Amino acid sequence: MQLSGGEILIQFLKDEGVEFVFGYPGGAVLHIYDALFRQEDVKHILVRHEQGATHAADGYARATGKPGVVLVTSGPGATNAVTGIATAHLDSIPMVVITGQVSTPLIGSDAFQEVDAIGITRPCVKHNFLVKDVKDLATTLKKAFYVATTGRPGPVVVDIPKDVTDPGIKIEYEYPQTVAMRSYHPTVKGHPGQVKKAAELILSARRPMIYSGGGVVLSRASAELTDFVRQLGYPITSTLMGLGAYPSTDQKFLGMLGMHGTYEANMGMHECDVLIAVGARFDDRVTGDTRKFCPNARIIHIDIDPSSISKNIRVDIPIVGDIKDVLNDITAAFKELKQKPDSEALASWWKQLERWRSKQCLKYDRNSDLIKPQYVIEKLYEVTKGEAFVTSDVGQHQMFAAQFYPFDKPNRWINSGGLGTMGFGLPAAIGVQLGHPGADVACVTGEASIQMCIQELSTALQYRTPVKVVNLNNRYMGMVRQWQEFFYDSRYSQSYMDTLPDFIKLAESYGHVGMRIEKPADVEAALREAFAMKDRTVFMDFITDRTENVYPMIVAGKGHNEMHLAPECLMDNPDDRELA
């Protein structure tokens, strides 16, 4: 087939099985947009801001497991995409971002809309490529998809100068079936010796703890993890990124750990004697003060990226490999060992864990006249029967969603954990809905976050993605306000806005349905009404208690056993509330 560079790009995407391209046109990509116009297989989703394109592609990727694809122009198109690229990078999300570039003879001349996209994105991509010759285009794209989706996934940028897509230059195109890269070979199989050592240590544990993370979702290893936990009967906790990989409603699940994790999960971490880390990267929001981290535990760490291992916390038995393979191998190793877990020790460990759980650390005031954000999430869970895809923005609402919506399936909880990008939730929800057209998709957000990518309401109308926006409107940048309350004597410096838009009118002007909910008694009915509108985007503006805080909380420099607890939770001794 004789094709131009622009046509090769589109034909390649089709051959690669790409359904959607999230993008925004401009001078440097006009040849590509023209090739796009002349076909119907690859659907283009026109966003309203390039940041929205990257988050939508990212949401699509997180919910479907397929790579998200983005197409933006040079200069400001590329720079607007950077926040979304960095967001995907920190959470290891597979994405291919195609940026237009000025023509090769102009590169380096400060040409119109020229930026060094390769240089700007280098620190926040898994890899990037500049294509200088149309003959290299197809193979480079193949490499980009391969690198983005294998090993530890991540975003890959392909920068394509305008002359490379020139419609006047046609060359022979054939879809590259295979890819050869001598410098890139992710390890999948765990080392057998390490696997055996890990199996022995796991079976000898008296107070075990499984700490699972986003790697389980990325490895699609939920079934293997669930089997692993069930056969051992060990307790499991998860990071923010791993929620849903193990069923949250199961009794073995202790809830999220870390800064806003549960009392039982964090105390369990502190007291465990063997820690089994599965696809989690010992982030500082999880470890608290590293000197106080799991003081009594020997640690096993399974991760596909060697650089995640012993980066923040030294571990005793590292296993580099894919979780799916490694968990299967450990299970096989159990069968060869005669040893069984010590059931007496385990029973007394569970007794202790249940004592911690009985404190009900997530308890909140249910008799308030004000809408409690936690209550909205609980009702959201009920109304959607726990089956919704939930995206979120960043702040208190994000933590409430993580704590009060128990996900039983992976790929349903879609949030920016590593970068913590406000503005992520709405475009991500649009991407999720495109990937799962019939599903309930909710975007849990706050009145500050939603305004960072509010323009995507327009995209939601154009593509009829009936996402439901759950705005927990506390008239504060609540997470910032909470820190100012705790650490700055309640000096609320710039953490509220004097003017907020009328979100109902705003939603209506974008062609959607708007609702304002001001009383706890109206919460459930509003949610039911909204979710019954299967083909409409609905913006629910919940006016919530503006003073609510997220508990438990581990503040800087503290260990897992030193949490701030909610006033409502059931401590025997009131002093226990401030374990610090």
Add this chain to the structure above:
Amino acid sequence: MSMRHIISVLMENESGALSRVAGLFSARGYNIESLTVAPTEDGSLSRMTLVTQGSEEIVEQITKQLNKLVDVVKLADISDGTHIERELMLIKLRAQGDSARSEIKRMVDIFRARVIDVSDDTFTVELTGSGDKLDAFIKAVDTGFIMETVRSGATGISRGSKSLQV
């Protein structure tokens, strides 16, 4: 304990490759004492030698992070085993008058260096060896003589049959 490490890297000979390494070191706050790079006998590969300083943990992270770069084909911390380290220095010295000229020649002999360029009032000297040896030479000649020095940064290779190859 902070130790000096010499890391040899084989990488794709691509235009952006060097900036990926330099960017990695600055972004993660790793220290670089020197860095040299040039193509190998296989023109598609470059060999880089990086000298860095750090604790066991930091150097472990450095090698892992370097290995993670998609352009890096292979690497070795050659200071893990016995190895040979060499650096090249070119040094231009003011050489006016017989006594200065003979003094410099004496130094050149002692250090087994070579004079590679001569003018009426200068000598340019070439010297290879370990960094310490080059330092010693600089110290030995009168600072008043030195007009210009240029050093390549350290390169190195393992002893014996061990080799870094694709």
